[in-house]
Amino acid sequence: MRTFFDTGNAAIVEAAVLSGCGVFSGYPITPATEIAENMSRRLPLAGGFYIQAEDETAALHICIGGALGGLKTMTATSGPGYVLYADPYGWAISGEVPLVIVNAQRVGPVSGITGAPGQGEFYLSRYPTHGGNFETVVLAPNSVQEAFTMTMEAFNLAERFRTPVTILADQLVTDGYESFTVPENEEELRALGLEVIPRRAHPGPDFYPACDALDVPPVVLGLGLGAACSDWTPTAEGYDTEDTAEQMRHARRLIYKILAHRDLVDRSELHALEDDPDVVLVSYGSPSRVVLGAVKEARRQDLSAGCIRLKSLWPFQDELFRRKAEYFVVELNVEGQLVREVERASRRPAHFMGLCGELPSSAELVRAIRRILRGEALPPATDEREIR
Amino acid sequence: MDHLAEKYLRPRKIPSSACSGCGLGQVHKKILLAVEQSGIGTADLVWGTGIGCSGRQTFNTWKGDNFAGTHGRVYAMAVGLRVALPEEKKILLTVGDGDAFGIGLSHLLHCARRNVGVTVIVADNFGYQSTGGQYGYTTPHGFVTDSSPYGTDEPGWLQGGVDILDILKSAGATFLARHSSFEGQKAVDSVKKALDNKGFSLVHFIYPCVTHFGAVGLKSTDNGEIVRWFEKLFSTEGKSGSGPHFSSGITHDAAGSRPEFAAALKARTRKIREEPHVQA
Numbered sequence: 001m002r003t004f005f006d007t008g009n010a011a012i013v014e015a016a017v018l019s020g021c022g023v024f025s026g027y028p029i030t031p032a033t034e035i036a037e038n039m040s041r042r043l044p045l046a047g048g049f050y051i052q053a054e055d056e057t058a059a060l061h062i063c064i065g066g067a068l069g070g071l072k073t074m075t076a077t078s079g080p081g082y083v084l085y086a087d088p089y090g091w092a093i094s095g096e097v098p099l100v101i102v103n104a105q106r107v108g109p110v111s112g113i114t115g116a117p118g119q120g121e122f123y124l125s126r127y128p129t130h131g132g133n134f135e136t137v138v139l140a141p142n143s144v145q146e147a148f149t150m151t152m153e154a155f156n157l158a159e160r161f162r163t164p165v166t167i168l169a170d171q172l173v174t175d176g177y178e179s180f181t182v183p184e185n186e187e188e189l190r191a192l193g194l195e196v197i198p199r200r201a202h203p204g205p206d207f208y209p210a211c212d213a214l215d216v217p218p219v220v221l222g223l224g225l226g227a228a229c230s231d232w233t234p235t236a237e238g239y240d241t242e243d244t245a246e247q248m249r250h251a252r253r254l255i256y257k258i259l260a261h262r263d264l265v266d267r268s269e270l271h272a273l274e275d276d277p278d279v280v281l282v283s284y285g286s287p288s289r290v291v292l293g294a295v296k297e298a299r300r301q302d303l304s305a306g307c308i309r310l311k312s313l314w315p316f317q318d319e320l321f322r323r324k325a326e327y328f329v330v331e332l333n334v335e336g337q338l339v340r341e342v343e344r345a346s347r348r349p350a351h352f353m354g355l356c357g358e359l360p361s362s363a364e365l366v367r368a369i370r371r372i373l374r375g376e377a378l379p380p381a382t383d384e385r386e387i388r
Numbered sequence: 389m390d391h392l393a394e395k396y397l398r399p400r401k402i403p404s405s406a407c408s409g410c411g412l413g414q415v416h417k418k419i420l421l422a423v424e425q426s427g428i429g430t431a432d433l434v435w436g437t438g439i440g441c442s443g444r445q446t447f448n449t450w451k452g453d454n455f456a457g458t459h460g461r462v463y464a465m466a467v468g469l470r471v472a473l474p475e476e477k478k479i480l481l482t483v484g485d486g487d488a489f490g491i492g493l494s495h496l497l498h499c500a501r502r503n504v505g506v507t508v509i510v511a512d513n514f515g516y517q518s519t520g521g522q523y524g525y526t527t528p529h530g531f532v533t534d535s536s537p538y539g540t541d542e543p544g545w546l547q548g549g550v551d552i553l554d555i556l557k558s559a560g561a562t563f564l565a566r567h568s569s570f571e572g573q574k575a576v577d578s579v580k581k582a583l584d585n586k587g588f589s590l591v592h593f594i595y596p597c598v599t600h601f602g603a604v605g606l607k608s609t610d611n612g613e614i615v616r617w618f619e620k621l622f623s624t625e626g627k628s629g630s631g632p633h634f635s636s637g638i639t640h641d642a643a644g645s646r647p648e649f650a651a652a653l654k655a656r657t658r659k660i661r662e663e664p665h666v667q668a
Contacts, residue, residue, distance in 0.1 A: 023468055044660040049471050049653055053464070054498040061457070061464035061495075068455060068465070069472020087458050221453040222473040224431025228448045230456030231439075239400065239448055240456070 001181045001188050008147040008174040009034035012076070012102055012167070014182050015151035017046045018189075019196055021100075022071030025051040025062035027081055030114040031171040032104040035076035056081035060088035060101070067097045068229065070220040072155060072199055076102035078171075079121055080111055082128070089164060090129030093136070093254065095229045096208070098158035098199075098218050100151065102167045104174035105285075105332075107357040116357030117171035117286055119332035122341075125168050126314045133251035135258040137265055138166045138314040140284040144178035150311075152194050157265065159197045160214050161258055168313060170332065172286035172359070202227070206236040210249045212256035214264075259315060267311035268320055272299055279372050280325040281307040282342050282350075287330045287359055294365035305369045310338075321345040326372050328353070330360060351378050392420040396430060401449040409602075409611045411569035411595030411618075412445055415511045418569075418593075419482070422579035428478065434469065438462045438483035438492065441518045441597070442511035446482040460492025463499040466506045470650040478583060479505065485512040488590075489525045489545050489552055500559040502649040503587040509579070510590060511569075513597040514605070521600025526552070528631045531605045546632040553592060557640045562587035564640040568622055569595035570615065571636060578638055585643040586651070594618065594634075 004010065012035055016024065024039040026032070040050040049066075053059035056077055063073035077085070082103045092099060103125065107118035125138045137157055141147040147169060154165040183189040189196070201220035207227055209216060219229045219238070228238030233247045241247075258265065269288075272295055273280065279298075283291045288309040298305040308320055321327065321342055327350040329339035339352040351372050353360060368378055393402050397420075406412050423433065430452035437443040439459040448454040457465050466479050473479070488496050488510045499506065515524040515533055522535035526546050530539040545552035553564045563585040565578035575593070582589035595618075596602060602614040620626040626633045647655075 023471060025468065044657045045664055047657060047661060049657060051467065051471065051653075054494055057461065058464035058467075058495055058498070061461045062468035065465035065468025065470070066472045067468070069469045071472045073468065087461065091458055091461075221434045221455060221469065222477045224452055226430075226451060226453065228454040230437075230447060230454075231458045232447070232456065238454070240444070 002184055003179055003181050005177060005179050006144070007034060007177055008141070008144045008169060009104070010038055011144045011148035011180045012151045012174070013038035013042055015148045016074050016100070016155070017042050017048070018182070019152050019155035020072050020198070021074050021155070022048045023051060023063060023066035023073040024048065024075065025053050025059040025066070025073070026075050026077065027053050027056045027059050029078045029081045031106055031175045032076045032078050032102065035102060035174070056084035057087055060085045060092070063099050064088055064092055064095070064097050067099050068219065068221045070199060070201060070222070072099070074100040074102070076104070078104050078106045079108045079118065082121055082124065086129050090131060091231050092164040093129060093134045094231065094250070096162040096218060097164065098162055099164050100154045100158055100167065101164055102151070102169065105168065105170040113357050115171065117332055118357060119170060119285060119287075119337070121168065122313065122331070122337040125166050128166070133247075134254040136166065136314045137161060137163060137258060138168050138312065139267065140168045140311060140313050141173055142285050142288045142309065143173065144176060145180040147173055148180050148182065149192070149194065152196075156195065156197045159199065160264065161261070162216055162218050163258070168285070170285045207238045208234040208236050208250065208253070210236065210253060212253065212260040214257070214261050262315060265312050265315065266317050268317060269309040269311060270306070271295060271309075272306035273308070276323065276325065277306040278304040278325055279328055279369050280323060281305065281328045281330060281365070281369075282310070282338065283307070283330045284310040284313060284338065285332070287332060290359050290362055291330055291365060294362040294369070297362055298366050298369050301366065303366070303369050303373060316341050316345060318345040326351060328368065328372055330365065332357070353378060392417065392424060396420050396423065396451055397449050398451055404445045404449070406441070406445050407597075407599045409596070409598035409614070410441070411513070412442055412511055414569040415442070415509065415593045415595055416446060416449070418576050419480070419509060419579055421576045422583060425576065426580050426583055428583065432476070433478040433480055434473065436462050436466060436479065436481045438481070438487035440484035440486055440516065441513060442482050442484040443487060444518065460487050460490070461495060462487070463492055463495040463506075463508070467499060467502065467504050467649070470504050470506060471653060475505075475651055478507065480583070481506055481508045483508060483510055485510060485514065485526045486516050486524045497556070497559040500556050500561040500588045500590075503560055503562055503646055505586050505648045505650060506588060507579075507582045507585075508588075508590040510592045512592060512594050514594075514601045515597075517597040517600045521604055526632075527605070533604055534600070544632070546634070553590075553639050556590060560588070561590055561640065562642045562645055563589035563638075564592075565638045566592040566594070566634055567636045568618055569593055570619060574637065581638065581641065581643070586648045587643065587646065594621065
């Protein structure tokens with residue numbers, strides 16, 4: 001094993017190279033620029049190609065083109081670029097193209113603040129394109145080591161599900177420095193529970209089969225198999241069709257290939273839930289690290305609290321929210337996105353603390369847990385923040 | 389088209405669903421003639437398409453491998469595909485004027501700048517005809533269309549001293565030609581040269597739309613009359629008017645003058661791997 005002290009951006013790059021990424025295409029944007037920079041240095045040494053795109057729309061389209069040519073591909077951006085992915089993201093979902101997309105979330109809307117973490121694309125990562133009739137796979141790391149591991153897992157999930165997989169990180173994870181370990185051989189790879197699934201090619205003629213099966217190889221062009229892929233609703237052979245029955249068949253494939261194999265995607269970390277605490281904090285990404293500290297502190301103060309950290313966001317893990325506890329959701333946006341999903345899954349109102357561009361303090365969270373335990377409502381997000 | 393269709397096209401997509409009198413089939417045929425005369429087989433070429441009449445009508449007609457892009461993006465997809473495919477595989481794109489000269493122009497120019505080894509065939513019917521006949525970026529200034537009932541208020545890329553092919557030449561394209569869909573072997577020869585160029589080639593085909601541009605812009609659905617109007621664009625007779633006027637043929641041939649993008653990228657990558665010290 002080799003240990004680095006570097007950023008989440010660097011860890012993501014090491015994972016991509018180890019996964020056999022053949023093309024990276026991106027457009028410079030804070031706080032994901034270092035992914036592009038590191039890729040431009042690392043990929044050629046591994047025989048891959050770095051292509052700087054004219055915009056993010058082109059970046060993801062270049063990745064799709066590379067993937068259609070049989071290479072593993074990745075792109076990385078932040079919110080303002082992620083929204084420009086909307087067009088090719090739909091192509092990749094409907095055309096069933098395996099590739100990896102990284103979003104280092106920063107504060108928005110629009111350009112917002114470049115150097116502050118945000119969690120504003122929780123819902124956008126569920127619906128990153130128009131039209132509906134699809135599921136997405138989204139993973140959310142909270143450390144540099146996990147950014148490494150999840151990127152490798154994302155490449156494999158993309159292959160197995162034949163779909164784009166998003167790493168929804170945030171600026172603290174991508175810009176933050178931590179130690180991380182990289183395996184140097186097969187044995188060390190397996191020791192970390194990792195593997196590299198190679199790219200395959202669909203032999204045809206039914207490139208778009210009506211099934212929820214895993215491991216259907218993707219369409220690869222240039223092999224002379226009479227392959228066909230497009231943005232149109234496909235027949236099994238890839239012909240464009242206006243037949244609504246074919247559209248239904250396609251939509252069911254896009255949805256159930258993922259929902260029927262949830263066990264491969266679902267990831268969560270539960271802490272101090274064994275004694276069914278009265279308050280359960282819910283978070284993902286960087287805030288989850290403060291939340292864990294706050295729960296440990298609350299326990300030291302004999303407060304009945306535990307926490308759920310979502311490591312995969314979509315499909316949403318409804319079954320984690322069947323407890324009798326009061327849910328308390330902490331996220332890096334003021335309007336509350338994850339909290340709506342928790343309320344839907346648990347079928348009752350949840351408590352919420354949302355901040356813009358900075359993490360809450362552990363003390364703040366412990367105070368909030370006390371208020372909830374006393375049956376008091378938290379101050380609305382529009383109120384001035386309590387002094388730490 | 390029979391023997392060509394049998395040799396290269398999928399029976400399920402032929403005949404196409406194009407309107408009667410549409411010139412697109414003639415453009416399609418010239419491409420296939422060039423493919424045949426160049427000795428290209430179905431496994432040698434990947435065919436991509438854009439959105440609009442020319443994209444939808446030609447998508448997955450090719451017996452080999454096919455892909456289609458969303459509107460204006462197929463040039464960016466081709467960049468990634470070019471890098472992934474072996475050098476000897478050809479990439480051909482059939483797109484429309486809205487796709488290439490409107491929504492996709494930025495990607496097209498960047499594709500030309502990089503000298504990506506693709507052959508782009510722009511089948512130009514002077515506007516957005518598949519959505520019912522709105523004006524585009526080659527519609528002559530002042531023409532009545534479904535979205536310019538009083539005549540268009542802006543000039544196109546083909547008049548007033550501006551020519552989109554000049555812009556593409558400046559951007560770095562290494563082969564450019566323009567023809568009408570009525571031309572014969574001369575147009576086929578241009579497509580052959582375009583396919584033979586290792587870098588970025590574009591052939592601009594102007595063809596008549598009877599259903600919309602003809603009916604609304606030219607106020608005629610008479611095929612003969614419409615064809616004569618289009619022919620005038622390329623004749624000395626058309627030179628005296630204020631509208632667009634072209635000479636047909638190759639407008640720029642710099643084939644082989646600079647490296648093809650993917651080939652150069654691969655060569656550079658090999659060099660970096662052999663001599664990693666050249667990298668920081």
